Amino acid sequence: MKKYFNRDPASNTLQYEMARIIVLTFFASLIVLGLVIDSVFAVNKNGDTLYQNHCSACHGERGSGGVGIPLALKSFQDKVSNDYLFKTIRFGRPGRVMPAFDQLSDTQINAIVKTIRKFSTSKAIKYSNKTIVGNIKLGKILFKNNCASCHGPNGSGGKGTGVTFSRPRNSAIVAPALTNIGFLKSASDQLIKQTTLFGRKGTPMPAFSKKLKINEIDALIAYIRSFEKYKGTIKKVGSKTAQDAIIKVKSNYSLKETVKNIKRAVQGANFKLIRVQYLNQGIVKKGTENKKQVIIYFCNFLQLNTALAIDPRVGLFLPCRLTVVEQANKVYIIGINPLRLSSLFNNEELDNVCAEMRKTYLSIIEEANL
Amino acid sequence: MSLIESKYLIRSLTFLLISLLSQSIFAEKIIMVRSKLAFPEAMTALQISILKHGYQISRVQRVDIGLTKSNFKTDKYRVVFFGKQKELEVISKVTPSMVAYLPLKMAIFAEGEQTLLVTVHPDQFADMFPNPKLKKYFKRWQQDIRSIFATVVNSQ
Numbered sequence: 001m002k003k004y005f006n007r008d009p010a011s012n013t014l015q016y017e018m019a020r021i022i023v024l025t026f027f028a029s030l031i032v033l034g035l036v037i038d039s040v041f042a043v044n045k046n047g048d049t050l051y052q053n054h055c056s057a058c059h060g061e062r063g064s065g066g067v068g069i070p071l072a073l074k075s076f077q078d079k080v081s082n083d084y085l086f087k088t089i090r091f092g093r094p095g096r097v098m099p100a101f102d103q104l105s106d107t108q109i110n111a112i113v114k115t116i117r118k119f120s121t122s123k124a125i126k127y128s129n130k131t132i133v134g135n136i137k138l139g140k141i142l143f144k145n146n147c148a149s150c151h152g153p154n155g156s157g158g159k160g161t162g163v164t165f166s167r168p169r170n171s172a173i174v175a176p177a178l179t180n181i182g183f184l185k186s187a188s189d190q191l192i193k194q195t196t197l198f199g200r201k202g203t204p205m206p207a208f209s210k211k212l213k214i215n216e217i218d219a220l221i222a223y224i225r226s227f228e229k230y231k232g233t234i235k236k237v238g239s240k241t242a243q244d245a246i247i248k249v250k251s252n253y254s255l256k257e258t259v260k261n262i263k264r265a266v267q268g269a270n271f272k273l274i275r276v277q278y279l280n281q282g283i284v285k286k287g288t289e290n291k292k293q294v295i296i297y298f299c300n301f302l303q304l305n306t307a308l309a310i311d312p313r314v315g316l317f318l319p320c321r322l323t324v325v326e327q328a329n330k331v332y333i334i335g336i337n338p339l340r341l342s343s344l345f346n347n348e349e350l351d352n353v354c355a356e357m358r359k360t361y362l363s364i365i366e367e368a369n370l
Numbered sequence: 371m372s373l374i375e376s377k378y379l380i381r382s383l384t385f386l387l388i389s390l391l392s393q394s395i396f397a398e399k400i401i402m403v404r405s406k407l408a409f410p411e412a413m414t415a416l417q418i419s420i421l422k423h424g425y426q427i428s429r430v431q432r433v434d435i436g437l438t439k440s441n442f443k444t445d446k447y448r449v450v451f452f453g454k455q456k457e458l459e460v461i462s463k464v465t466p467s468m469v470a471y472l473p474l475k476m477a478i479f480a481e482g483e484q485t486l487l488v489t490v491h492p493d494q495f496a497d498m499f500p501n502p503k504l505k506k507y508f509k510r511w512q513q514d515i516r517s518i519f520a521t522v523v524n525s526q
Contacts, residue, residue: 245498282428301440315477344399
């Protein structure tokens with residue numbers, strides 16, 4: 001080392017400084033290189049992986065649709081911009097099944113958008129952000145006459161989701177909720193105009209280019225855009241998580257009597273009694289079940305069918321049940337709180353059904369405990 | 371290197387590490403996967419995988435049968451209940467209220483030629499029942515559910 005370091009103290013300091021800069025530059029380069037490699041390779045790879053992890057269960061592995069809309073549909077790919085896809089992923093559709101992916105970075109969402117684009121050879125269209133000015137009053141009349149039959153009288157969209165229960169397999173989509181703040185934040189005026197003019201081939205959405213004049217279409221867009229001021233800002237998903245996880249009531253009767261009372265109350269509330277079993281039945285050896293934990297399963301198939309059409313994932317609530325347990329010589333009736341589970345689904349329509357379900361549970365418990 | 375420069379270096383490396391890790395950190399509420407298998411095959415693969423992970427299947431609720439009997443049109447739809455004896459015993463003692471959510475369940479339903487599987491993310495139970503003694507169960511359930519679903523998804 002001697003030959004590299006001069007005996008002159010001033011020179012030594014200079015050489016030390018240079019060595020320090022070289023070491024720092026080396027480490028800094030490593031960090032930058034790591035980030036570049038990560039962004040180049042991981043993003044490309046992650047687009048597909050992220051899509052598989054977050055989107056494919058609903059939209060299909062290659063965007064064929066199902067619970068979610070068919071992203072591979074050519075007429076969809078032709079008319080939506082990358083900006084629309086990005087914002088749809090970011091904001092979701094509050095109150096509908098599509099969640100907001102606020103946990104994903106912009107880079108990750110862009111990677112997913114790239115993957116979605118691979119489902120079609122269509123080139124991504126770009127729209128200007130120019131606001132369309134139109135006669136809102138005229139738009140309201142035109143909406144009622146031309147759009148309300150599918151999108152609902154107030155633009156709140158078609159009912160339900162998913163091909164399994166809510167629509168036949170040959171129907172690609174349920175008419176979207178145009179009032180949804182996630183839609184309004186994602187779709188530019190120009191995108192809505194193009195969709196209105198040319199429709200979506202392969203879906204029930206027709207082209208209005210020959211039926212309506214341009215000023216009428218502008219009026220429609222202005223009316224649809226006016227929904228924004230009524231819907232306010234995007235609500236944070238899962239606002240009902242403050243709900244208790246369970247409904248728990250102390251029974252005035254013995255365990256045996258409580259079970260008998262619940263069975264009677266369930267049938268009185270127009271539910272079909274499905275099964276009564278011990279909590280650990282089927283899990284422990286026959287004859288060794290804990291007889292102080294009894295589950296009563298029941299169902300109303302009309303309500304069930306309605307709930308499944310709203311969201312096919314509600315199997316997680318199924319079937320309806322109350323559990324009767326004896327602890328320290330006291331008997332309790334315990335049920336899930338449907339409103340708490342509903343908060344997992346991002347579905348306003350389902351929230352309403354679950355609010356009713358909660359009332360039903362409470363009324364059955366009350367009846368059984370009289 | 372001076373102390374200040376070392377600090378900057380450590381901060382940069384920490385930032386890099388956090389950036390890489392953050393890709394896998396997100397709050398899921400529901401775990402849902404799609405299997406290319408048709409419903410009967412997916413159902414078989416699911417049940418085998420549940421058993422292989424050390425759980426017992428308590429019962430299978432045939433939702434579609436009930437709906438069909440009531441004259442509703444439906445595709446195949448089942449709910450599979452499963453659990454472990456020891457876990458049920460411990461949880462019943464530690465947090466008796468949680469029995470309302472037990473045994474664990476998964477919904478499995480057909481969507482055309484493919485099958486969807488869905489369950490509540492066990493982290494949600496941690497929010498509902500914040501008892502430190504239960505944490506280890508929620509963590510293991512999450513690992514097991516992901517592994518069970520992965521087995522079904524990867525089954526040929």
